[in-house]
Amino acid sequence: MISLGLRIxxxxxxxxxxxxxxxxxxxxxxxxxKISSIGYAMSHAAFAGAALGLLLDIxxxxxxxxxSFIVALLIGPISDRxxxxxxxxxxxxxxxxxxxxFIFLSLLPTTAASISALxxxxxxxxxxxxxDLTYLSILTxxxxxxxxxxxxxxxxxxxxxxxxxxxxxxxxxxxxAILFMAGATVSFSLKIIGGLLVFALIVNPPSxxxxxxxxxxxxxxxxxxxxxxxCLIGFLLSLITDFPVGSSIVIVSSLLxxxxxxxxxxxxxxxxx
Amino acid sequence: MEYIVELKNxxxxxxxxxxxxxxxxxxxxxxxxxxxxIGPNGAGKTTLLETIIxxxxxxxxxxxxxxxxxxxxxxxxxxxxxxVPQTFSIxxxxxxxxxxxxxxxxFGKIGMLNSPSKxxxxxxxxxxxxxxxxxxxxRPIGKLSGGQQQRxxxxxxxxxxxxxxxxxxxxxxxxxxxxxxxxxxxxxIHKKFDLTTIMxxxxxxxxxxxxxKIYVMRGGRIVEELKxxxxxxxxxxxxxxxxxxxT
Numbered sequence: 001m002i003s004l005g006l007r008i009x010x011x012x013x014x015x016x017x018x019x020x021x022x023x024x025x026x027x028x029x030x031x032x033x034k035i036s037s038i039g040y041a042m043s044h045a046a047f048a049g050a051a052l053g054l055l056l057d058i059x060x061x062x063x064x065x066x067x068s069f070i071v072a073l074l075i076g077p078i079s080d081r082x083x084x085x086x087x088x089x090x091x092x093x094x095x096x097x098x099x100x101x102f103i104f105l106s107l108l109p110t111t112a113a114s115i116s117a118l119x120x121x122x123x124x125x126x127x128x129x130x131x132d133l134t135y136l137s138i139l140t141x142x143x144x145x146x147x148x149x150x151x152x153x154x155x156x157x158x159x160x161x162x163x164x165x166x167x168x169x170x171x172x173x174x175x176x177a178i179l180f181m182a183g184a185t186v187s188f189s190l191k192i193i194g195g196l197l198v199f200a201l202i203v204n205p206p207s208x209x210x211x212x213x214x215x216x217x218x219x220x221x222x223x224x225x226x227x228x229x230x231c232l233i234g235f236l237l238s239l240i241t242d243f244p245v246g247s248s249i250v251i252v253s254s255l256l257x258x259x260x261x262x263x264x265x266x267x268x269x270x271x272x273x
Numbered sequence: 274m275e276y277i278v279e280l281k282n283x284x285x286x287x288x289x290x291x292x293x294x295x296x297x298x299x300x301x302x303x304x305x306x307x308x309x310x311i312g313p314n315g316a317g318k319t320t321l322l323e324t325i326i327x328x329x330x331x332x333x334x335x336x337x338x339x340x341x342x343x344x345x346x347x348x349x350x351x352x353x354x355x356x357v358p359q360t361f362s363i364x365x366x367x368x369x370x371x372x373x374x375x376x377x378x379x380f381g382k383i384g385m386l387n388s389p390s391k392x393x394x395x396x397x398x399x400x401x402x403x404x405x406x407x408x409x410x411x412r413p414i415g416k417l418s419g420g421q422q423q424r425x426x427x428x429x430x431x432x433x434x435x436x437x438x439x440x441x442x443x444x445x446x447x448x449x450x451x452x453x454x455x456x457x458x459x460x461x462i463h464k465k466f467d468l469t470t471i472m473x474x475x476x477x478x479x480x481x482x483x484x485x486k487i488y489v490m491r492g493g494r495i496v497e498e499l500k501x502x503x504x505x506x507x508x509x510x511x512x513x514x515x516x517x518x519x520t
Contacts, residue, residue: 032368083288152380152389159369159377166326167433168352168381214413216368266366 011133012125016231016249018136019192024205024227025143026185028220029178031206032158034087038075038179039202041090042186043195044097045071047121051104065187067097072183076176086179123194125235125245136188143181147220150174158216193231197246204253205230211257211264230256276337277437277469278302278325283334285324293332294320295493302471304436307463309480310473312490318473319359321490322439325471326356339436352381355430359441359473363422367415371406371425372397374414378429400428403462419446431462438463440472444479456481477504 030036049067053060071093079086147154153174156164165171182202189198205227209219234249241248280300284293295317302308310318323329325336327347336343338350355378375397376389383389401407404424409417414425423446430438447455460481463470474480480487482501489497 149386152377152383153385155373156377156380159367159374162328163356163358164377164380166328166351166354166356166358167378168348168350170348210366210368214366214368214415215370215373217373219368 008126011128011130012245013232013235015125015128015133015136015192016235016245017228018133018140019189019198020201020205020227020229020231020249021224022136022140022143022185022227023189023193023198023201024223024230025147025220026178026182027202027204027206027227028216028223029154029158030182030202031210032216033178035090035179035182036199036203037087037090037094038182039186039199041075041094041097042068042071042183043121043190043198044094044101046187046190046195047118048097048101048104051101051108055104055107061191064190068183068187068190071097072180072187075183076172076179079179080172121195122244123190123192123197123246125192128191132188132191136192139184139188143185146177146181154178155216192245193249194246197250200250200253201227201231204250204257208253208257208260211260211266214266226256275304276301277304277306277339278471279335279337280325281335283324283331283336285320285329285331287320287329293493294329295324295490298324298334298495300488300495302469303485304469305467306469306485307460307481307483308471309484309487310471310490311475311477311480311487314475316490317493318475318490319441320493322356322441322471322473326351326354326439348381352433353436355433355435355438357423357426357430357438357440357443359445363415365415367413369414370410371412371414371417372401372410374425375401375410375429375432378432382433396432396434397428400431403431404428420448420451423447427459431466434466436469438468438470438472440470442474442476443472444474445476452479480504 030038045067046064049064050060052067053063056063075086075089075093079089082089153164153169153171156167156169157171157174157178161171161175185202186195186198189201193201206219206223209222209226213219213222230253231249234252235245237243237252238245238248243251278300279302280298283298283300284296286293298321300308300321310321312318320329324331325338325343327343327350331344339353341350343350376393379389379393379396383393398407398410401410404427406421406424406428409421409425414422417425423443427440427443443459444452444456456479460483462468463483480501484501487499487501487504488495489499
């Protein structure tokens with residue numbers, strides 16, 4: 001039998017690794033398609049959902065997930081219908097959700113309840129349960145399987161969506177799937193890293209790997225590995241320093257990115273004889 | 274008479290645009306034809322190609338390609354068309370390797386859930402060699418010159434083993450010193466692979482002699498039809514078309 005403390009620690013470590021893998025895989029798509037505001041938009045959708053959950057006395061995380069899923073489902077179709085870039089739609093969704101969140105919070109009877117809704121934005125890794133891990137594992141498995149099975153289609157879209165369409169690939173479902181997976185990733189990572197900091201975990205590891213490679217295939221493979229390592233180091237840093245876990249992970253990933261920029265061979269003149 | 278491409282009174286429009294970008298276009302292209310579309314900037318040449326490949330919705334008329342309705346069988350049709358776009362900005366840090374970009378041309382043909390076969394990879398090498406860019410196969414595409422990138426995109430389109438090639442200003446970034454030679458090479462490719470080609474160009478000097486018909490576009494319409502031997506005459510007659518340069 002393992003002690004309760006060790007069990008909580010193990011669950012937290014596995015959760016951190018899974019979040020690192022999932023966020024960094026989808027991060028490659030987010031960075032390449034330039035839709036990084038999806039992090040803000042989804043986390044604030046979850047925030048609004050959590051506030052509504054508290055108001056209605058329903059599990060705030062459940063409503064937070066529901067809100068994020070609805071947003072994730074809507075981004076692609078709205079962006080295509082309105083003929084606007086997803087970044088614009090994400091900006092609108094972000095502000096709408098903040099407005100909704102404040103309305104719901106203003107209707108809450110106590111400040112304590114408001115603080116509970118705000119915890120969605122900061123995350124709390126030591127409170128994750130086996131159920132949370134299971135959901136995150138399922139998401140990670142589905143995402144990796146989808147990317148492996150439809151690698152050609154995703155790869156062609158990452159290069160250029162219009163050319164992929166001209167090549168006879170029906171890009172719409174794949175593009176929507178990318179947006180949906182990004183939304184789902186943020187939703188499931190909320191409890192671990194928090195809505196505000198998840199953005200860094202999505203953007204930093206792929207951006208770090210991109211400093212060393214021009215090969216998208218290698219970037220797709222190496223980013224989740226770096227994401228997992230980043231989360232693990234961040235988690236250890238948090239245990240040592242007593243800093244919040246999410247913040248520690250972000251500090252580690254930002255430091256790794258800064259180092260990568262300094263040592264990147266892309267900024268050096270290499271002469272081959 | 275077997276027509277590969279049939280456009281009947283076609284008008285097409287960009288989303289949200291009140292006026293069609295091309296109007297009332299009728300264009301019949303036979304198998305093996307080499308067609309050139311010329312015209313000044315904004316004449317609708319690129320829109321015409323994008324309409325033929327189904328990237329821009331038609332608002333009037335009918336398009337049949339390979340004896341199939343474009344609106345119904347667009348995806349199947351596109352798998353047999355090699356398309357080389359005009360404006361294609363590839364940023365310097367684009368994380369894609371040349372051989373992978375060329376292989377992408379075969380993705381539609383390989384089909385969902387299938388992996389590229391040995392033959393797919395051989396075809397990639399074959400077209401890289403044909404376009405004289407084999408030595409660049411492991412280079413990131415963003416690091417190549419505009420002319421080299423254009424060759425990569427032509428190789429990508431050919432790797433699809435298309436029946437129809439749609440080329441939008443395909444030689445514009447090729448070094449003028451080698452342009453004639455490259456056009457000659459493309460004509461050989463057109464013949465060797467029994468292609469049907471529709472090329473949009475702004476440069477009268479890049480129209481090859483084998484060109485079966487030349488259409489002049491202006492204001493979204495086809496306003497004139499020429500033969501290759503009439504190009505010189507056309508240039509002089511339309512002296513005002515100074516925006517149609519000669520290489």
